[in-house]
Structures are given as structure tokens and as C-alpha cells.
Amino acid sequence: MSTVYPYPTLAGRVDITVRQAGIDGKALPFSLISPREQVVALHLAGRDDWEEATLELEVGLPNDELADGPWASVACVAVLTEGATNSRTVARLERRRDDTRWRGEIRLRRSMYVARAVLQVSVVGSYDGIDGRVIGTGDVPWVVDLLARTAVRQRDIEIVEEDFRDGPQEWLRPFKEAPWLVETSGELPTVLLNTSFEGLGALLNGARGPLEKAAAGLVATQIAGDAWTAMFHSAVGDLEVDDDGAPQVPDGWKEPVLRAMLPDVFPGLPLADALAEIHSRRTEGHGWAELQSRIQFAASRRAQAPKNLTTALRAVSRPQEGAAR
Amino acid sequence: MEDSEHFGVWLGRQLRRVGMTQAQFAEELDLTRAAVSAWVTGRAQPKPTLMPRIAQLLGTDLATVVTRDTDAGSARPVTWHHRLAHADGGREYGNAAAFAFDANLAVLAREATQNSMDERYDIARPVRVRFTLHELTGEHLNRFLTALKWNELEPHYDVAARSRQKVGRVLAEGLRLLREESSLLLLRVDDYNASGLTGPEYGDGRFAAVVRRQLDSHKRDDRAGGSYGLGKATLWAASRLGLVLINSTLSESHEGRTARRVVGRLDLPWRTVDGVAYAGPAWLGEPDTEKEHEGVSRSWWADERTAADLWLERDSDDPGTSFLIVGAHDAAGHSSTLKETYDALVEALADNFWAAMTAGRSTPAVLEASVRAMKDGVTVVEERRVDPTERHPALTRALRSHLDGETVAELTAADQVVATDVVLDIPALRAAGRGSGVREHRAVLLVTPADDADTEHSRIVCMRGTRMTVTTRRPRNLGLGVDPFQAVLLAGFATGNDDESVRAAEAFLRAAEPPEHDRWGTTDELTATYLNAPRRLTEFNAAVDAALRAVVGRRSTRPTGDGPEILRGLLRLDLPSAGSRRVEGYPVVDRVSGRVDASGSWTLDVTLKVPQRDDSWQLVPVAKFDVRSGSRPALRWAELTANENCRVLDGRIVVDPEVRSARFSGTTAVDSHPVPASLAGVVVDIRQAQEVPA
Amino acid sequence: MNRSGADVPDRLALLPSAVASKYLTNAVRSGHERLPQVAILRAAGSIEDGSARWSTGPLKEILDEAMSRFADARTEADAWLAPRLHATLRMTRAEAARPELWNFLALAVAPDYVLWRHLATGEAKDGTAKKVNTPRFAGPQDSQAFARLWWAAEMFRDGPDYRPVEVACGNQDMLNTVLRLDTIDHKPTALAMVRVLEGMVRSGATRLGDRVNALCTAVNSAGSTLLYDVLAPDELPDQEALFAWIDDAEGAPPVPWDRLPDGPEDGTARRASVDRLTLMFQELADGAPLRDRSRKRAADSA
Structure with missing residues (x-):
């Protein structure tokens, strides 16, 4: 869905790069800045007492288009935001006369940010007597990760191997019998695998031979199926609703979950319609029970149940093969 | 004048030039033949009082006799000399060396420039190389052909072009362009601050190495990458007509002179012209007067006018050589227009010599290269210095930091360069026996983040000598997810150091290079010279990879959230969903355009993409204001x-x-706007209408 | 609905959301059952830092006072409690962004307050008991009973001045709507919106709720094309001052009940910036159409 603006906007590319970063005046190793993934990792092992990070920024704008365009008093600002802390830091960037790039720095206060801040760039100008209009934004924002030790744009669901019985996480004790647990209330959904459940880790991590591999595949399918189901429910749990009652596509990990699963839950319905349908069934209760089998089907597809089950069935139907060796 | 030619040698040549015997000369001077012979052989000098008379007899002035920096009398006629066929009837169908190379201008640029760098004269200054593309047509072309004495060559070309060999086809196309399109492309390669083609006409020396002996490699010292070796053949290979003219300013005088030593060389296959059989080459020059080479065209000291007519005049007295490739073409390349050819040269120079062209704050560059293009004597593309930072910003930055001593141990900014030592164990020489020790050379590995515009990256550029790139290889075992980088390995002299171990490393690595100088591997020379050489090379490569990994590799694998691979594969959020690739089974908004009209309404023009079906689709369009x-x-x-x-x-x-x-259009109701239309973006969506129960 | 008394833990701790949601049964949320205190304490992780600010005593005190002061008008407790909660539970935004902290406060320290403030009286239409929505105990910061108040105070305070917080929290529409909008992450924007609201209240405007919603929608819509940060520049807060104020929690007396406490002296918004946006938002508010509620209801029932 593209937005139509009531004034001319930039067609050219706007890109932002972090050239250098420092923590309390000490330069950050460049290996913690990934221009390719557009991530800065601010976690320094052994240093948790820092107060401020400084990011040196460089922005490329379509300068010719700006020079020839109808906008006045053009400014370029970097905007650092984080939903969890409602924090927002804005820094103006400048372009020197002989330079083609806009440069500047933005300061990230440790007290204001907690986990993952997003760094975006906006180009602002005056048009038709109105100041401060956004005429362009960066193509892909950067992620400034305060917790990561490596500059990786994490897109996957977290899988944590944890000892439910004797591990440090007290709250897992009641679940000591459970082989795994799916947690969707955090920033990222997490699958917790119980290391005190004997044999589970060994099977998933080091299956050998067709039979063991087939078993591991089945278990993985089972876990993944649970995870997708839990994520789906969590994703449709509290949808924001527009004025006209249409639910919005949620952000973060919930969006890809819904995009992946809704076409299987409501085949033939566009995303917006499917979202509206699921929202009304959930809030009004009618047809919600009937939907569970569709959700289960969608989750089992994501978990590749048919493929892994077929592999397993074939493996058990040839038991001699393993014994002969 | 310490440089001036010995009187006897000079006199002997003058006598041959004017066609006078020693006896006749003696008679004119009222002296015995033995006296003149003693002068010519250098056993004696004439009395100063005789000098005016000697000058008169040779048809010159006293000054010339004293300084002997020029030949006396009028110039001998410049002419083409074609080598007669071998008496044994052996035939050659073209310069073998020329065909060892692809006739590609990029290769020519590389080889010619490398030769110039190897011949750098004053090592405190860069050698300057200039490529000039010059297209001649019409009157300019005729004047050039006249100066070239084309009429002497034409019969030979006509015959040679009829040859069914590859060379015949190339020549035929060259002649066709010349005759039908009346167009000839010249490519001139000038170098300044280079040695120039010094040495005698036929004996050992740079001149003979280039002009007389095609397969000779005249190596000056152990820094050279193969000076005037096989590479010079690319000059002839780049000419459709197999024709190259040369003008050299010598760094040390020959025959008492340095400026405008001119000669031309043509390579044609075996041919018969007017019943006479000729072997391959021909030379443009003065007929030689020495007995041994009588009639052979030799280089001559041309006047300024002649040099200009042949488009061979040089900018300054700075020593060096100008090669003029007549009928230049890019046979194996893809350039056809003048601009394309120009660009191909700039690219080739930047790609091959960015390192040599990089200067530090107190370290001059080894090379300055420029390219220009002309047509009929008028500049069409201004001369432009090839700037290595344009095509290879990150590589150039890496080397410059090294030269300026500004490298760091750990990267903290995108424009920094890490330098780290990599040890090369140079094995003992076989000749020295097992007892002699392994020597240690510290090569330098430079690493910097790649530039956004780099097309090639994440490889190791390996250099030695005058910072020539020997090979560019992919590192091994770097792991996944490494950000693009540039890495330069400086070994041997390329490190900028010069001591015993550096020289040993240079020799070792050169021995590891095949004749093309394009990789380090096991060669016959290497195994014959060194003990355990292949193992040392492998260890060196592994050490380079390890050093690189330490700089760019991920610090640690992800400590958490990794989990078993088998499970992770089923929990990816970034995979395209199953439905995203299939054609949507429902109508979607394809395009929206719109504007705010005078009343403050949005007028929107909406195009829908609709799956074909027999029933009609009933859709509800919804316009909304965008929000933060x-x-x-x-x-x-x-x-x-x-x-x-x-x-x-x-x-x-x-x-x-x-x-x-x-397609439909819609106008929004102003009273439903929560803000004036001029202040908000608008989006349009469609929903399928709910079936209304009848 | 018994007040939990003696068994309230002395210090705040961190309760994972997964645990919290498992104990929030219908019976608990309708006030018919007590939460399993011991199980919750066991599942919670302690806060390492030994600072006095994590003591529950002062918190219980203001919560009890709020319940007695506003026994007849529960919603009015928000405006009173928000600044006092913020000044009592002194912490950085990074610390406040931990949902585990708010879970613990709601489930282990003051479930009685959550029930008191958010449990609707009477019976639901279908005859089942009314219950508090789960997010009031454990949920997003704009819904959770305490997080919403603390964050409202953080977003609307002008440096040490909590007066704008009182205004903003005095209007439920403002509190419920605006706290979800990203636009208020820019302090001058938040303060200007409060000023416009204040003007509406002072002039005794009719349909105040609709007007507030219209204002929010207008500011949010215009925010899709205007970068308020550029129109109305602001500065980074003084982090040192904030830390000093937080450290003062060790010796600070309990917050006053009848006058507003003082927040951190970490800098007020630029006057000129707030003025400029106030003028602009006032104009937007004056021009914005009020939502036609009859149409909305029709759309809902369709």
C-alpha cells in the first residue's frame, strides 16, 4: 500500500550509513558495525556501565534532485527511536560545501534506550508555504542493538536451551517435566528447550542415521507446530483497530507470522480482509472454535509436518537397513 | 663533454656516410692512410689545427667536429628495410611472440605500463605514462602515410593480407579500414622519467631488446617484473598492421646523442614481393653503413620536423620512450568507439596500477598515468590523470594508510585500515644444503571495509615488487556473514622495506610465479631452487587467511537463540511465505495517483489488478489518511x-x-478530513464487499 | 476483595510475562480468587541493585491513599497517582521498559489496586461476573495499570514540572488515546497537546472526549507529513540530573499528598517550540470534524 502525498516528494535514493561508533568516548570495534546488515551491536562484553554511545553518520541524498526541486530550506535529520522506551532522539546532519554526503552524529543515551533502537533518516523541506514537510525517508533503517554481541539483524525466533529443573530461571521450575515451552510475550518469540529433559538435546542436535534423523524431524515439527500456533494467537491477540474498525497489521515479528499463516487460515482472502475476519471472529466469538482446525493446519504447514512425517514413516518401514550395518 | 662520442668511432661513421675511404680522406689531407687509420681506431688524435679542414671535407662546421653530438652532412635517406627470407627456406607466418598475447588493449595497457615502471629512471620521482588515442582521417592521414613511406610498404601489405592465416585476415581488415573508410587509429604510449631505449643498435641493451630481438627479456635488476620481456610483443599485437614506430629520449647518450632516436618496426608473415621472398620483419630507418649490417635500416637521430610528421614528438627532454601503434585495435576486447576505447584504457590502468599510482604524504607514487584522445591533431577528450581513488577507493585508502603509517590494530571506523604482519618462512636454497636455516619475512596484510561502490571485494590482492598485483584470490574459511572488505597483501619490496629477508622473499615469490606472473604456486624453478617450497607457500596462504579472519571474522558465534539447526529451519520469519509468490486470487490496488483540488478534496485515480473470472467483483474502496x-x-x-x-x-x-x-476515481468529502488535505498523505485500500443477504 | 496486607514483599522484583499470564485466570481477574503469592514470588527474579527505590513500602502507601481518596471516583485517581508513582518509583526509561517489573507490581504487590481501579461494577450482559482485562495486570505499557501511569508521567512532565501530567491524566480520552501515539515521544508535541486540552477544559467545551480524539487524530495525521522535531526543536534531557534525582531516592521523604512532587531537573522543553506547536495544534483542533458517533456505531454493527 503506497501513500500519495499532497506535495512533491523525492524519487531518488536516500541511504544512511554508520561510519563509526563510540561508547563513552572509546571507539567501538568496526566488527560490531555491519553496513551490510545495517546493524550496530553495542554490547561490550565485560562493560555494562557505559552511559552514552555516539554514532557517526553519513547520508547520501539525491543532491541534484534536491537542488533542482521545488523545496526550500531543506534539512536532513537522523531519527533514533525505540518503542519500548518511547524514546526519540533527533540530530541534524550537515553537508559541507565540497562534500556530496551529509554528515553528523547522533547520541544514544543509555538511560533512554533498552534493547533495539531504530535509526532512520528523514529529509525535510518547505513547500507551498508549509515548513517541516517530510520529502523523503531512508530506504532501510538501521538497527542499533544494545544487547547484541554481534552485528546481526536478528530475524529468527529465539531458541534457547535451558535447564528447567536446576537452571537459573526460577519461573521454569514448574515446567520441569515439559520438554519445551513457547514464550511469545517478549520482544521476540522464544522457544525454550528443556536441557533437563534427557535425550532431547542430543536427538535434536546430533541425530545420526535415518531413523534417528526421522525422529528428530518429527520432534522438531512438533515443537515448531506449537510455536507457530502460539505465535499466531499472540499475533492476533491485541490488534490495533483503525477508525472504521479495520484492524492494522501489527509490527515486529507479528507481521511476518500473520503474512505467512493467514493465507492458509483464510485461503483466497487478501491480508486486510483476512485480518478483519479473524479479528471479528475473535472479539465476537462466533466461528472462533471452527477456526482452530484451520490455524492448526496453517501451523503444521509452517512446521513442515507432511514432509517430516512421510520421511519418518519411510524410515520405520525399512528397519532392517539400520540393523544390517 | 664527457658524453661525446669517441672521435675515431665518430669519424669512421662519417666517412661511411659520405662514402669516402680512409685512403681518399688521407689524400685530401695530405697525410698517409696509416695516420687516418690510427685516428679511426683510436690510437691517435688529429692535431687541433687540422680540425677546420676535416670539418670542411665532411661538409660540416668546426663545432660539430669538436662536440660530435651529431652526424655531419645531410641526413641519409630514411627507408624501409625488409629482411630477406631465410636461406634455408624456413617460413614464419607472423611474430610468434605477438600471438602469445590476446590483442586486447587492457593487456597492452598493463604490459606497456609495467615495462615503463620497470624502467623508471629517477626513483625519487614517479614514472609518467601517457596513452593517446589519435584518429587520423583525410588530409592528416595522407600526410602521415607519406611520412611513413607507405608506398614502400603497400605491396608487402597487399601480399601479406592475402595469406589465409589469422594474421592475413587481421591485415586485410586493417587495409580495408584505411582505404575504404580512410581512417587510421593511432595509439601512442609515452613514458617519461624512464631509461629510454639505450644501448647499441644490435648488441646487448634496451634498444636491441625491443627493436631487434622479440623474445629477449632484458632484465635490469631483481626488482623488475620482466622488463621488456614478452610484454613488448603486445605493442605489435595491438596493431592491425603489425606496425609500431618508436621515438626514444635516452637517459645515457649513444653516439653522443640522447634526443629523438627514432625507428620503426613492422611484423609481417613470410611473403614474396616482385619475385623476392621476404622473412617476417622490416625496419624503418637509415641504411646502415657498417659492413656487417650494410643496407639494414637502423635507428636514426631524427630532426624535430620528421618526429612531428610521424606523430612522435615528445613533450620534454625527460628520458623515456614513445611507442606509436599504427592501426590500433581492441581485438579481444569490446571497445569499438573512441570513447569506449578511452574508457577501457582508463579502467585497465586503474585496475592494474592503482597501487603504483597511490602516493603517501611523503612517499611519491611510482606511477602517474593519463589518457587522452585526439582526432586529426585536435584534442577530443582532455588528458586526464587516472585517479586510483575513483575506481578503487577502499584499496587506495588501505595502501595510503600504510604509506603514511596511519594503520590501526583494530577497526573502529569505516574508513580505517588494519595492518597486520604475516610471516613468510623462506625455505633454504637447495644449493645451500639442508643445514642452512629458514629465513623469516614479514609480509603486511592491510584490511579495510569495502566501499559502497566497489564491484569487486572480499578478496585478497597479493602484491610484490613495484606493487604489481600478482594475484587476487578469495580467502578460505572466513565463515559466513562477513561484511564486505578489501584486503591487500604486501610482500617483498612491496612492503616498502629493503633488507636481506625482503630480497630473499622477493626472489622466492618470483620463483613461484609462472611466466605470466599471475599467481604464486609450485613452479619447476621453485622446486629446483628451494627445499620444501610448496609446503611453505601453503603455510603462507593459510597464515594470510588466518590473519584476515582475525580482523574481519565474526567475534563469536551467536551465544543464544541459535538452537538446533533442524528446528531453526522450521522457525524462520524471513522466509517468503508460501503464498507470496503465487498470483493473488483477489483484486488488489495496483496504482494510485492523486491531487488536492481547490476545494480541499483529494481526487484519487485508482487502478486495480483483478483476477479474471466470469462473475463480477464487488469491491468497497476505502481512503484513509496516513498517520505517524x-x-x-x-x-x-x-x-x-x-x-x-x-x-x-x-x-x-x-x-x-x-x-x-x-480504473475508477474518487473524490473525498472534505468534512470527513481530520486535517486539511495538504497536511496528510493518503492511502487507498479495497475490501471485498460482504455478500448482502437477499 | 480483601486487601493483601502482611504478605506483601518488601522489594520489587521481576516477574516474567509467561508466568504472569498463566496465573491470570478468570477467577483472579474477577476478584474471586487470590493470586498464588508464594508461587509468584518463587518465579520472580530479584533486582540486583540494593537501592531504596525498589522498596514496596512507599508504593503501597500512595496506592492505599489513592484508593481511600478516590473511593467514589476511581478514574480520577489516575491524575493524582501518575506523578506520585513516577516520583516514588524513580528510574530510567530503560529500567521502566521492563514489563517484568510492572507484572510484579500488579501481581505480587498491588493486585488489589488493579482490581479496585479497573473492575467494572455490576454484572455483564450475559450474567457472568465482570473481570479485569489481562493487560491491566500484564500487558503493553499503555494498558498495564501502573505502567500507563508511570509512562504518562514520563511523557508529559516538563522537566521537574508534573502539572502537564495532571492535566493529561485528568482526561481518560487523552490518557487512553495519546499514550499509544508515537508523536508524543517528542516532548514539545506532548506538551502542546496538553496545552490545547487545557484550553478546551478551561473554555468548558462540549463533547470534550470527541474533541480530544479529533485533536489526537489530527496531530497524528499531520505527523505523517510534518516532522515536528524540525518545526519545534528540542534538546536531549540532562542525563546526569536524572541520575542525581534517582540517587536522591535513598534519602528523599515520601511524596507529598496534597501538592505535586518535583520531578528530575533534567531540563524543560523550549518554550518557543511548545508555543509554536500549540498554535498549530489549536488551529488543527478548531478545524477538525468531530466524529459522528452514530456512524461509527453503524460501522461496528455491520
């Missing part, structure tokens, strides 16, 4: 108008059956 975050306010339509393939019914768009697209 959260819920979007919906707008009411004041008016909906069907434009193509649809009609409007009750605020719905009813799309005609069997169509694939539809």
Missing part, C-alpha cells in the same frame, strides 16, 4: 466515478466480468 503511528482515520467519498471496466453501485465498485484491470 496507530490507527488511520477513514475518509468518506463525496463522489466515485467509474473509468474503465467497472461501474459504481451504492458506494461499491462493481468490476466487469472477465477483465484483468479496472
Whole structure:
């Protein structure tokens, strides 16, 4: 869905790069800045007492288009935001006369940010007597990760191997019998695998031979199926609703979950319609029970149940093969 | 004048030039023949009082006799000398060396420039190389051909072009362009601050190495990459006509002179012209007067006028050589227009010599290269210095930091360069026996983040000597997810150091290079010279990879959230969903355009993409204002108008059956705008109308 | 609905959301059952830092006072409690962004307050008991009973001045709507919106709720094309001052009940910036159409 603006906007590319970063005046190793993934990792092992990070920024704008365009008093600002802390830091960037790039720095206060801040760039100008209009934004924002030790744009669901019985996480004790647990209330959904459940880790991590591999595949399918189901429910749990009652596509990990699963839950319905349908069934209760089998089907597809089950069935139907060796 | 030629040698040549015997000369001077012979052989000098008379007899002035920096009398006629066929009847169908190379201008640029660098004269200054593309047509072309004595060559070309060999086809095309299109492309390669073609006409020396002996490699010292070796053949290979003219300013005088030593060389296959059989080459020059080479065309000291007519004049007295490739072409390359050829040269120079062209703050560059293009004597593309930072910003930055001593141990900014030592264990020489020790050379590995515009990256550029790139290889075992980088390995002299171990490393690595100088591997020379050489090379490569990994590799694998691979594969959020690739089974908004009209309404023009079906689609269009975050306010339509393939019914768009697209426009109701239209972006969405129960 | 008394833990701790949601049964949320205190304490992780600010005593005190002061008008407790909660539970935004902290406060320290403030009286239409929505105990910061108040105070305070917080929290529409909008992450924007609201209240405007919603929608819509940060520049807060104020929690007396406490002296918004946006938002508010509630209801029932 593209937005139509009531004034001319930039067609050219706007890109932002972090050239250098420092923590309390000490330069950050460049290996913690990934221009390719557009991530800065601010976690320094052994240093948790820092107060401020400084990011040196460089922005490329379509300068010719700006020079020839109808906008006045053009400014370029970097905007650092984080939903969890409602924090927002804005820094103006400048372009020197002989330079083609806009440069500047933005300061990230440790007290204001907690986990993952997003760094975006906006180009602002005056048009038709109105100041401060956004005429362009960066193509892909950067992620400034305060917790990561490596500059990786994490897109996957977290899988944590944890000892439910004797591990440090007290709250897992009641679940000591459970082989795994799916947690969707955090920033990222997490699958917790119980290391005190004997044999589970060994099977998933080091299956050998067709039979063991087939078993591991089945278990993985089972876990993944649970995870997708839990994520789906969590994703449709509290949808924001527009004025006209249409639910919005949620952000973060919930969006890809819904995009992946809704076409299987409501085949033939566009995303917006499917979202509206699921929202009304959930809030009004009618047809919600009937939907569970569709959700289960969608989750089992994501978990590749048919493929892994077929592999397993074939493996058990040839038991001699393993014994002969 | 310490440089001036010995009187006897000079006199002997003058006598041959004027066609006078020693006896006749003695008679004119009223002396015995033995006296003149003693002068010519250098056993004695004439009395100063005789000098005016000697000058008169040779038809010159006293000054010339004293300084002997020029030949006396009028110039001998410049002419083409074609080598007669071998008496044994052996035939050659072209210069073998020339065909060892692809006739590609990029290769020519590389080889010619490398030769110039190897011949750098004053090592405190860069050697300057200039490429000039010059297209001649019409009158300019005729004047050039006259100066070239084309009429002497034409019969030979006509015959040679009839040859069915590859060379014949190339020549025929060259002649066709010349005759039918009246166009000739010259490519001139000048170098300044280079040695120039010094040495005698036929004996050992740079001149003979280039002009007389095609397969000779005249190596000056152990820094050279193969000076005037096989590479010079690319000059001839780049000419459709196998013809190259040369003008050299010598760094040390020959025959008492340095400026404008001119000669031309042509390579044609075996041929018969007017019943006479000729072997391959021909030379343009003065007929030699020495007995041994009588009639052979030799280089001559041309006057300025002649040099200009042949497009061979040089800018300054700075020593060096100008090669003029007549009928230049890019046979194996892809350049056809002058501009394309120009660009190909600039690219080749930047790609091969960015390192040599990089200067530090107190370290001059080894090379300055420029390219220009002309047509009929008028510049069409201004001369431009090849700037290595344009095509290879990150590589150039890496080397410059090294030269300026500004490298760091750990990267903290995108424009920094890490330098780290990599040890090369140079094995003992076989000749020295097992007892002699392994020597240690510290090569330097430079690493910097790649530039956004780099097309090639994440490889190791390996250099030695005058910072020539020997090979560019991919590192091994770097792991996944490494950000693009540039790495330069400086070994041997390329490190900028010069001591025993550096020289040993240079020799070792050169021995590891095949004749093309394009990789380090096991060669016959290497195994014959060194003990355990292949193992040392492998260890060196592994050490380079390890050093690189330490700089760019990920610090640690992800400590958490990794989990078993088998499970992770089923929990990816970034995979395209199963449905995203299939064609949507429902109508979607394809395009929206719009504007705010005078009354403050949005007028929106919407194009829909609709799956074909027999029934009509009933759609509800919804316009909303965009917001910073959260819920979007919906707008009411004041008016909906069907434009193509649809009609409007009750605020719905009813799309005609069997169509694939539809267009409608809508005007929003101003009183439903939560802010003036000029202050908000607008989005349009469609929903399928709920079936209304009848 | 018994007040939990003696068994309230002395210090705040961190309760994972997964645990919290498992104990929030219908019976608990309708006030018919007590939460399993011991199980919750066991599942919670302690806060390492030994600072006095994590003591529950002062918190219980203001919560009890709020319940007695506003026994007849529960919603009015928000405006009173928000600044006092913020000044009592002194912490950085990074610390406040931990949902585990708010879970613990709601489930282990003051479930009685959550029930008191958010449980609707009477019976639901279908005859089942009314219950508090789960997010009031454990949920997003704009819904959770305490997080919403603390964050409202953080977003609307002008440096040490909590007066704008009182105004903003005095209007439920403002509190519920605006706290979800990203636009208020810019302090001058938040303060200007409060000023416009204040003007509406002072002039005794009719349909105040609709007007507030219209204002929010207008500011949010215009925010899709205007970068308020450029129109109305602001500065980074003084982090040192904030830390000093937080450290003062060790010796600070309990917050006053009848006058507003003082927040951190970490800098007020630029006057000129707030003025400029106030003028602009006032104009937007004056021009914005009020939502036609009858149409909305029709759309809902369709």
C-alpha cells in the first residue's frame, strides 16, 4: 500500500550509513558495525556501565534532485527511536560545501534506550508555504542493538536451551517435566528447550542415521507446530483497530507470522480482509472454535509436518537397513 | 663533454656516410692512410689545427667536429628495410611472440605500463605514462602515410593480407579500414622519467631488446617484473598492421646523442614481393653503413620536423620512450568507439596500477598515468590523470594508510585500515644444503571495509615488487556473514622495506610465479631452487587467511537463540511465505495517483489488478489518511466515478466480468478530513464487499 | 476483595510475562480468587541493585491513599497517582521498559489496586461476573495499570514540572488515546497537546472526549507529513540530573499528598517550540470534524 502525498516528494535514493561508533568516548570495534546488515551491536562484553554511545553518520541524498526541486530550506535529520522506551532522539546532519554526503552524529543515551533502537533518516523541506514537510525517508533503517554481541539483524525466533529443573530461571521450575515451552510475550518469540529433559538435546542436535534423523524431524515439527500456533494467537491477540474498525497489521515479528499463516487460515482472502475476519471472529466469538482446525493446519504447514512425517514413516518401514550395518 | 662520442668511432661513421675511404680522406689531407687509420681506431688524435679542414671535407662546421653530438652532412635517406627470407627456406607466418598475447588493449595497457615502471629512471620521482588515442582521417592521414613511406610498404601489405592465416585476415581488415573508410587509429604510449631505449643498435641493451630481438627479456635488476620481456610483443599485437614506430629520449647518450632516436618496426608473415621472398620483419630507418649490417635500416637521430610528421614528438627532454601503434585495435576486447576505447584504457590502468599510482604524504607514487584522445591533431577528450581513488577507493585508502603509517590494530571506523604482519618462512636454497636455516619475512596484510561502490571485494590482492598485483584470490574459511572488505597483501619490496629477508622473499615469490606472473604456486624453478617450497607457500596462504579472519571474522558465534539447526529451519520469519509468490486470487490496488483540488478534496485515480473470472467483483474502496503511528482515520467519498471496466453501485465498485484491470476515481468529502488535505498523505485500500443477504 | 496486607514483599522484583499470564485466570481477574503469592514470588527474579527505590513500602502507601481518596471516583485517581508513582518509583526509561517489573507490581504487590481501579461494577450482559482485562495486570505499557501511569508521567512532565501530567491524566480520552501515539515521544508535541486540552477544559467545551480524539487524530495525521522535531526543536534531557534525582531516592521523604512532587531537573522543553506547536495544534483542533458517533456505531454493527 503506497501513500500519495499532497506535495512533491523525492524519487531518488536516500541511504544512511554508520561510519563509526563510540561508547563513552572509546571507539567501538568496526566488527560490531555491519553496513551490510545495517546493524550496530553495542554490547561490550565485560562493560555494562557505559552511559552514552555516539554514532557517526553519513547520508547520501539525491543532491541534484534536491537542488533542482521545488523545496526550500531543506534539512536532513537522523531519527533514533525505540518503542519500548518511547524514546526519540533527533540530530541534524550537515553537508559541507565540497562534500556530496551529509554528515553528523547522533547520541544514544543509555538511560533512554533498552534493547533495539531504530535509526532512520528523514529529509525535510518547505513547500507551498508549509515548513517541516517530510520529502523523503531512508530506504532501510538501521538497527542499533544494545544487547547484541554481534552485528546481526536478528530475524529468527529465539531458541534457547535451558535447564528447567536446576537452571537459573526460577519461573521454569514448574515446567520441569515439559520438554519445551513457547514464550511469545517478549520482544521476540522464544522457544525454550528443556536441557533437563534427557535425550532431547542430543536427538535434536546430533541425530545420526535415518531413523534417528526421522525422529528428530518429527520432534522438531512438533515443537515448531506449537510455536507457530502460539505465535499466531499472540499475533492476533491485541490488534490495533483503525477508525472504521479495520484492524492494522501489527509490527515486529507479528507481521511476518500473520503474512505467512493467514493465507492458509483464510485461503483466497487478501491480508486486510483476512485480518478483519479473524479479528471479528475473535472479539465476537462466533466461528472462533471452527477456526482452530484451520490455524492448526496453517501451523503444521509452517512446521513442515507432511514432509517430516512421510520421511519418518519411510524410515520405520525399512528397519532392517539400520540393523544390517 | 664527457658524453661525446669517441672521435675515431665518430669519424669512421662519417666517412661511411659520405662514402669516402680512409685512403681518399688521407689524400685530401695530405697525410698517409696509416695516420687516418690510427685516428679511426683510436690510437691517435688529429692535431687541433687540422680540425677546420676535416670539418670542411665532411661538409660540416668546426663545432660539430669538436662536440660530435651529431652526424655531419645531410641526413641519409630514411627507408624501409625488409629482411630477406631465410636461406634455408624456413617460413614464419607472423611474430610468434605477438600471438602469445590476446590483442586486447587492457593487456597492452598493463604490459606497456609495467615495462615503463620497470624502467623508471629517477626513483625519487614517479614514472609518467601517457596513452593517446589519435584518429587520423583525410588530409592528416595522407600526410602521415607519406611520412611513413607507405608506398614502400603497400605491396608487402597487399601480399601479406592475402595469406589465409589469422594474421592475413587481421591485415586485410586493417587495409580495408584505411582505404575504404580512410581512417587510421593511432595509439601512442609515452613514458617519461624512464631509461629510454639505450644501448647499441644490435648488441646487448634496451634498444636491441625491443627493436631487434622479440623474445629477449632484458632484465635490469631483481626488482623488475620482466622488463621488456614478452610484454613488448603486445605493442605489435595491438596493431592491425603489425606496425609500431618508436621515438626514444635516452637517459645515457649513444653516439653522443640522447634526443629523438627514432625507428620503426613492422611484423609481417613470410611473403614474396616482385619475385623476392621476404622473412617476417622490416625496419624503418637509415641504411646502415657498417659492413656487417650494410643496407639494414637502423635507428636514426631524427630532426624535430620528421618526429612531428610521424606523430612522435615528445613533450620534454625527460628520458623515456614513445611507442606509436599504427592501426590500433581492441581485438579481444569490446571497445569499438573512441570513447569506449578511452574508457577501457582508463579502467585497465586503474585496475592494474592503482597501487603504483597511490602516493603517501611523503612517499611519491611510482606511477602517474593519463589518457587522452585526439582526432586529426585536435584534442577530443582532455588528458586526464587516472585517479586510483575513483575506481578503487577502499584499496587506495588501505595502501595510503600504510604509506603514511596511519594503520590501526583494530577497526573502529569505516574508513580505517588494519595492518597486520604475516610471516613468510623462506625455505633454504637447495644449493645451500639442508643445514642452512629458514629465513623469516614479514609480509603486511592491510584490511579495510569495502566501499559502497566497489564491484569487486572480499578478496585478497597479493602484491610484490613495484606493487604489481600478482594475484587476487578469495580467502578460505572466513565463515559466513562477513561484511564486505578489501584486503591487500604486501610482500617483498612491496612492503616498502629493503633488507636481506625482503630480497630473499622477493626472489622466492618470483620463483613461484609462472611466466605470466599471475599467481604464486609450485613452479619447476621453485622446486629446483628451494627445499620444501610448496609446503611453505601453503603455510603462507593459510597464515594470510588466518590473519584476515582475525580482523574481519565474526567475534563469536551467536551465544543464544541459535538452537538446533533442524528446528531453526522450521522457525524462520524471513522466509517468503508460501503464498507470496503465487498470483493473488483477489483484486488488489495496483496504482494510485492523486491531487488536492481547490476545494480541499483529494481526487484519487485508482487502478486495480483483478483476477479474471466470469462473475463480477464487488469491491468497497476505502481512503484513509496516513498517520505517524496507530490507527488511520477513514475518509468518506463525496463522489466515485467509474473509468474503465467497472461501474459504481451504492458506494461499491462493481468490476466487469472477465477483465484483468479496472480504473475508477474518487473524490473525498472534505468534512470527513481530520486535517486539511495538504497536511496528510493518503492511502487507498479495497475490501471485498460482504455478500448482502437477499 | 480483601486487601493483601502482611504478605506483601518488601522489594520489587521481576516477574516474567509467561508466568504472569498463566496465573491470570478468570477467577483472579474477577476478584474471586487470590493470586498464588508464594508461587509468584518463587518465579520472580530479584533486582540486583540494593537501592531504596525498589522498596514496596512507599508504593503501597500512595496506592492505599489513592484508593481511600478516590473511593467514589476511581478514574480520577489516575491524575493524582501518575506523578506520585513516577516520583516514588524513580528510574530510567530503560529500567521502566521492563514489563517484568510492572507484572510484579500488579501481581505480587498491588493486585488489589488493579482490581479496585479497573473492575467494572455490576454484572455483564450475559450474567457472568465482570473481570479485569489481562493487560491491566500484564500487558503493553499503555494498558498495564501502573505502567500507563508511570509512562504518562514520563511523557508529559516538563522537566521537574508534573502539572502537564495532571492535566493529561485528568482526561481518560487523552490518557487512553495519546499514550499509544508515537508523536508524543517528542516532548514539545506532548506538551502542546496538553496545552490545547487545557484550553478546551478551561473554555468548558462540549463533547470534550470527541474533541480530544479529533485533536489526537489530527496531530497524528499531520505527523505523517510534518516532522515536528524540525518545526519545534528540542534538546536531549540532562542525563546526569536524572541520575542525581534517582540517587536522591535513598534519602528523599515520601511524596507529598496534597501538592505535586518535583520531578528530575533534567531540563524543560523550549518554550518557543511548545508555543509554536500549540498554535498549530489549536488551529488543527478548531478545524477538525468531530466524529459522528452514530456512524461509527453503524460501522461496528455491520
